[in-house]
Amino acid sequence: GESVGLHLPTLSVQEGDNSIINCAYSNSASDYFIWYKQESGKGPQFIIDIRSNMDKRQGQRVTVLLNKTVKHLSLQIAATQPGDSAVYFCAENPHSGGSNYKLTFGKGTLLTVNP
Amino acid sequence: KAGVTQTPRYLIKTRGQQVTLSCSPISGHRSVSWYQQTPGQGLQFLFEYFSETQRNKGNFPGRFSGRQFSNSRSEMNVSTLELGDSALYLCASSLDPGGREQYFGPGTRLTVT
Numbered sequence: 461g462e463s464v465g466l467h468l469p470t471l472s473v474q475e476g477d478n479s480i481i482n483c484a485y486s487n488s489a490s491d492y493f494i495w496y497k498q499e500s501g502k503g504p505q506f507i508i509d510i511r512s513n514m515d516k517r518q519g520q521r522v523t524v525l526l527n528k529t530v531k532h533l534s535l536q537i538a539a540t541q542p543g544d545s546a547v548y549f550c551a552e553n554p555h556s557g558g559s560n561y562k563l564t565f566g567k568g569t570l571l572t573v574n575p
Numbered sequence: 576k577a578g579v580t581q582t583p584r585y586l587i588k589t590r591g592q593q594v595t596l597s598c599s600p601i602s603g604h605r606s607v608s609w610y611q612q613t614p615g616q617g618l619q620f621l622f623e624y625f626s627e628t629q630r631n632k633g634n635f636p637g638r639f640s641g642r643q644f645s646n647s648r649s650e651m652n653v654s655t656l657e658l659g660d661s662a663l664y665l666c667a668s669s670l671d672p673g674g675r676e677q678y679f680g681p682g683t684r685l686t687v688t
Contacts (some may be wrong), residue, residue: 496679503579503665503679504618537650549618553673562631563608563677 468547470570479537480491481569483550488531490564491550495524495535498568499546507535507548537571577602579668579680587686593654596683600647600668606630607649608677609641612663621664624649625672653685661687 464486473479485493491512496504510517510533517524523536533550547568580599588594598607600607609621624643640650647668653660663684667677 492661501681503667505679506676509676550619562620562623562633564620565610567617 468568470572472572472574473540475540475542475573475575477540479540479571481535481548481571483533483566485531485533485550485552487552492553493526494534494551496549496551497546498549504549537567540573542573542575545571579666579678581666581680581683584681584684585662587688588656589688590656590658592665593652594656594685595650595652598649598666598680601678604668604670605647606669606672607643607647608667609651610667612665618636621651623672630672656687658668658687659687
């Protein structure tokens, strides 16, 4: 499959546990943040997004938390399943639209779920 | 609805050659963005096209170029290939520029020898 890095942060959890993946972003002007999941051999898949005027957003089994004070983003996955094993990327966008659209991705975290 | 398709999936070229990669967006999507993914640098934005116009460009040399056709299909070209150009090249489409939800293709794995 596609290797996205030899030195990725890794997180190993047991099936059924909750997972928390963290991301530090750099641009205090970013007003939109996205989490992507990339499985081996596939392109990144959109999971959930959050605007800077929010500090929490929930999806199906996933929750994103945003702490603008320390420029930190986290993705919580409830009841982690083997199918959640993948590399997870956070991305920031200084503008939610318009001509300055340029997604900046973090390095990614490799999540391994043990059955 | 078919997803984003990219061709070819794998490509091997030698230094100095040029290469053209193709991307077909999801039907109805008018914006196409290109990214380079490497183990060392991660995912980096190359450029974005909308209505056949380049709207935004990342920090890559002029050897990297692209275009978009009237049917929204896009191609990117890399000339005078270097070993460091070996990477996974990803295309993503969205309905509009700066779209919140970008849908990625599986990528083209380029190896330069």
